[in-house]
Amino acid sequence: MSPVALIDIAGAVAFLVALVVVALVPSDTPGLGRGTKYPLLIAIGLYLFVGLSNAGEHSGLIDALDAYEDYAELMFIPVIAYIIYGRSSVEQLEVAERAQRQARAEHALLTSIVNTTPVGILVAGAGGDVSLVNEEARRILELGERPGSAQEPLEGVADGPAAAGAIRGLDLAAIVRSAPTGDRLHALGSGDGTVWVSARATTLGPAQGPDARAVIALEDVTSRIRSEIELEHYREDLERLVDRRTAELIEVNRELRSANEAAQRFLANVSHELRTPLNAIIGFTALLLQELPGPVNEEQRRQLGMVSDSGQQLLSLVNDVLDLARIEAGHSPVELAAFDLGSHIRAVVAPLSTVADGRSVRLECVCADGPALMSDADKLGQIVRNLVSNAIKFTGPGGSVRVGVARDGDGAVVEVIDTGIGISLADQERIFEAFVQVDSPDHSKPPGTGLGLAICRELCDLLGLRLTVASALGEGSTFRVHVPAGQFVA
Amino acid sequence: MYQESEIVSLLLALFLTPVMARSVRSIQMHGKAWFVAGYLSVVAGYVFTIVEGYWLYDLFNALEHLAYTVSGVWFAMGGLALLRRSRASRADA
Known part of the structure; x- marks a missing residue:
């Protein structure tokens, strides 16, 4: 047997093996399929036939197949071409189907997003025709359940009773022409049913011309606008109310000022009118006590003494009332002059030693x-005099009152310290009010008018000083007049 | 000399092979390289069978038959690759 015959036999065996193996491969194997498997079997079978023909011819066993060998060879290439184009087409079809499925899934996702978003979205053309509209836009524009949704194009929605290119008064054509735009407010409808819409447009394709299209986003801002309108009404009402109340307050204030001025005038007049007869009473009582008109007996002297003391107390009260009224009315001008604080305090306190000795x-x-110090010496003296008099008044026999001037940072502080009855914490603020007097521990009413500390507080305010008190019941009191550094002459 | 059918087969191969090459690249198929090799071996056999009519008959005749045999081997290898792929797919499933 020739070598070529052996080669042909080997070839026929190889193709036979290939035919069997490919026949054993299931048709549903990825990348194969029936459309590829069977043509492949035919192609292999053709060359199995060629191999068998050659082997029979060269081995001298059979010659009959050789007549058909050429047909087999001629068919091989077209069959292979068929396999390749068939397989290629199938795969392109599979790719297209996959792409279509993916596109459908993405479209469904996009549709869901567009339809569930709280913003109305629609696509409109240059003529106001709507080609896509989502649920929210349908609700805002009251389009109803008509054909056309985010899934399917909507044609001719703008046609009908609404003006051409407008739906519910919303001029879509104008919005498309002006795209891209930021948020613009539109009122749909009128009266109580007005819907306020904020519209924003983005061009889709050509910006101008008959093919111009735009994506329009609509946001229903009716609640917000109504709130703003209500807020504006509230604000206007509030402003009117404030204006009315302000006018009323100004009127009340004017009336109060007028009443206060009248009261002060009345008080000053009355006090002034009281002083004249009081001075007469005190003066003539003193003459009687000096027995200038004639001798008085002991009982008469005692009663005249009572008249004189009462007159002095009443005069003191009238003087205090006059002082307070004058200060509060602003009729007590500050007369600034430079003086030495220490020596001035000493001069004020010295005359009170007689009173202290008496108690x-x-x-x-x-x-x-x-x-x-650059201040009003008389008024500062009156403050210190009142404080020291009070301290002596509320300090029992054997007690002490100490007056001192100390440094207070860059300023100074005048202290009046007594060992008297003290003031409870609750009373420490009240004592600066007019006509307020605290009870002594034995519940006896102390002598005085209850105006001294009120006058002190007013005078301190007038002079730019600060009056404070530190005290405890039964442990004495300390009144401090704080003088700021700015009032000292450098 | 050559036969007319051999010339026609060769022309078909020479004409269609470059055209098919583009489509073959896009095909996703296990054992594709073996099948392509088998096809090219057959085409080589077509060439050899034409050449043998003009020059070194014995050599190119032997090469022609050898090319067909080798082609059968490559097709068998491609079939085996497909069979392995099929079994692997079933095992994964």
């Missing part, structure tokens, strides 16, 4: 000379 109270004044 067996030790009065001590520790006030060294210091820098000059």
Whole structure:
């Protein structure tokens, strides 16, 4: 047997093996399929035939197949071409189907998003024709359940009773022409049924011309606009109310000022009118006590003494009322002058030592000379005098009152310290009100008008000073007048 | 000399092979390279069978038959690759 015959036999066997193996491969194998498998079997079978023909011819066994060998060879290439184009077409079809499925899934996702978004979305053309509209836009524009949705194009929605290119008064054609735009407010409808819509447009394709299209986003801002309108109404109402209340307050304030001025005038007049007869009473009582008109007996002297004391108390009250009224009315001008604080305090306190001695109270004044103070010396003296008088009044026999001037940062502080009955914490603010007097521990009403500390507080305010008190019941009191550094002459 | 059918087969191959090459690249098929090799071996056999009529008959005749045999081997290898792929797919399933 020739070598070529052996090669042909080997070839026929190889093709036979290939035919069997490919026949064993299931048709549903990925990348194969019936359309490929059977033509492939035919192609292999053709060359199995060729191999068998050659082997029979060259081995001298059979010659009959050779007549058909050429046909087999001629068919091979077209069959292979068929396999390749068939397989290629199938795969392109599979790719297209996959792409279509993916596109449908993405479209469904996009549709869901567009339809569930709280913003109305529609696509409109240059003529106002709507080609896509989602649920929210359908609701806003009251399009109803008509054909056309985010899934399917909507044609001719703008046609009908609405003006051409407009739906519910919303001029879509104008919006498309002006795209791209930011948020613009549109009112749909009228009266109570007005819907306020904020519209924003983005061009889709050509910006101008008959083919111009735009994606329009609509947001129903009716609630917000109504809230703003209501808020504006509330604001206007509030402004009117404030104006009315302000006018009323101004009127009340004017009336109060007028009443206050009238009361002060009345008080000043009455006090002034009281002083004249009071001075007469005190003066003539003093003459009687001096027995200038004639002798008086002991009982008459005692009763005249009572008249004189009462007159003095009443005069003191009238003077205090006059002072307070004058200060509050602003009729007590501040007369600034430079003076030495320490020596001035000493001069004010010195005359009160007689009163202190009379009550067996030790009065001590520790006030060294210091820098000059620019203030009203008389009013400062009146403050210190009132404080020291009060301290003596509320300090029992054997007690002491100490007056001193100390440094307070860059300023100074005048202190009046007593060992008297003290003031409870609750009373410490009240004592600066007019006609307020605290009870002594034995519940006796102390002598005085209850105006001294009120006058002190007013005078301090007038002079730019600060009056404070530190005290505890039964442990005495300390009144401090704080003088700011700015009032000292450098 | 050559036969007319051999010339026609060769022309078909020479004409269609470059055209098919583009489509073959897009095909996703296990054992594709073996099948392509088998096809090219057959085409080589077509060439050899024409050449043998003009030059070194014995050699090119032997090469022609050898090319067909080798082609059968490559087709068998491609079939085996497909069969393995099929079994692997079933095992994964």
